[in-house]
Amino acid sequence: MGRSVLLSCEPHEPRVLKKQISGRTPVNLGQERDIWKPLVQSTTNLSEVHSIRSVFEFRTFDPEGAIFYGDTKDGEDWFMLSLKDGIPEMQISKEGTIVSVAGGPKLNDGKWHLLELSNQGKFVILEVDRAKALVVGLGSNGADDLLSGQIRLALGGVLIDTKKMIVQFQPQMDGCVQEGSWLNLTAPWETEAEELWPCYQNIQPGSYFPGTGFAVFNTSVFSRDAEQDGLKIEIWGHFSQMDGTILSMKAPGQELLLALEADNNTKAVTLTFGNDKIMMAEDFNRLALIFQKDLLEVLMENDQSEARRLSVASEEQPAYLGTLAGGRLAIGGLLGEGEEHVGSHYLTGCLQKIQVQGKDLDLDLAVKHASVSSYSCPAEIMKGHID
Template sequence: MTFDFTKIRKSFSSFELQTWDPEGVIFYGDTNPKDDWFVLALRDGRSEIQLHNQLAQVTVSAGPRLDDGRWHQLVPALDGCLRRGTWLDPQAQTSGSVPMRSLKSCALQSQPGTFFPPGTRAEFNLQDIPQPHVEPWAFSLDLGLQQAAGSGHLLALGTPENPSQLSLHLQDQKVVVSSGTGPDLDLPLVLGLPLQLKLAASRVVLNQGSKKEILALPALDLASLLKLWVQPQGRLFLGALPGETSSASFCLNGLWAQGQKLDMDRALSRSEDIWTHSCPQGPNNGTDTTH
């Protein structure tokens, strides 16, 4: 591709990349191959930028491995707030570059965490997260719930067609475990204490602090649940399920699968309104800031 720089009217590009190759050049451009050039490449599966001109000579490598054969877009989003900005020459600004409906209001005060507003969700492929122990079969999930309000799903295991084969949902400040066909069990929610869901070959255990509830799994439910880890459609859902009208909002200071913390930026998909690295401490009234 060749571009005429005198006709360029925007300063960004975006694309999706799919590769199994851990090393190579994705994009190279120059105005002078000796003095002014730019390279975007993969080195050991991770993206690397090389910039060379009269003002700077920089090489930076960062981010997750991209050589897994999946499609990746190289435009990582930042969860943060801006305020009191002066942008170039206000007299020259003709319109906002981002529709206001896509901007989030910022809280007066915030804390680290992951905030799910009502109706939002994130989705992980079960094959992408730490796998269950085999002998004996066991799988655990730990949620650090800092805030919770409303009613709706917190977490579910299933497939896109049947997303709730096993689920946790919030109801009247209680966490309710449902297996689909069997009875439910519930546990009063205590914010600030880790909430742990343990799956074994014949039962589900929900505990928080010194409180524990045990749900025996029927053989049919158990068989369908175990199949989730061996099929490509197996999913871990956080927040509202597809098609669900949910009033639940919650803040997590961490989510662990098999003791390993999950990175929300590595989710298969997620709602744009999720705050991936911050939680409001007070009412989210919005101020003179943009999220």
């Protein structure tokens, strides 16, 4: 009689393989992940640390987001460097006391800046381009135990409960860090990303859509007074270099109201409004859609300030402005059937600026695919390719 063998099939957590990279590796902080989760991090015994000083280069057009984090005592004492309104902000927690200070030059100008963070006695100092920007003093009656335990460092997120911070902010950072020298350590950083996104050599302001996702807004945010005052959407960019759906609009339970699509092969832009379809083959870099009660006006302008205006009657879309109250506006994709935010024909290209009702549209406030860069485009896209 043979033996029976019982195989255990108990569930277990999948093991996440981490990739090691050099601390000097360029890191695109906008890479897809949970919004507060660091993109790269490192853990080291404090006994190996001989200099509390980190230096790195940083570049962004984004006015707000997480940059650099560090902690000891398993997160009891921690440090956070972020941007808010483009200005550096440090939050520091030590022995239960949390301080926050903001100041220095605006860093969201798209240029590389040299940032240095150091701990000198009871002071934490931030230098920007070799000039002091922020100095924070922290007195303590506790024992100096910094040389025991471990120190954790992270880029693009935090390792603590975000409720501990006294200044809340949007963590997504469309920016890059490179040439880092972290404390005096040579140990590699770790990341769960299979491959790190590139930091392009040259960037320009705008929102970049790589052809893999889009951003969706609830139109009620813009259309509270639309029935009386109308709705105006303006887009800047080189339309002849785009491919895919630039914009679409849809109300719940109704057919697609509007779609604006570009074809990089024909260099044509097609506007579909209800049953009307308009082909616009001319090259232009600003497009305004002006929704009024009985018609849709389309204004196109080029670099020579030449303008062309089209008017489309809305007879087949009665009271369409009112239907937008609970509708959806998609930037970079075609809204699908039903109530799902299912998109297709995603946009590949750069939108230099988007305004609704005369105000800049912040894609970080949308439900968007993480591949969409809210504030920067690779400058190579202007040449029709990305190196």
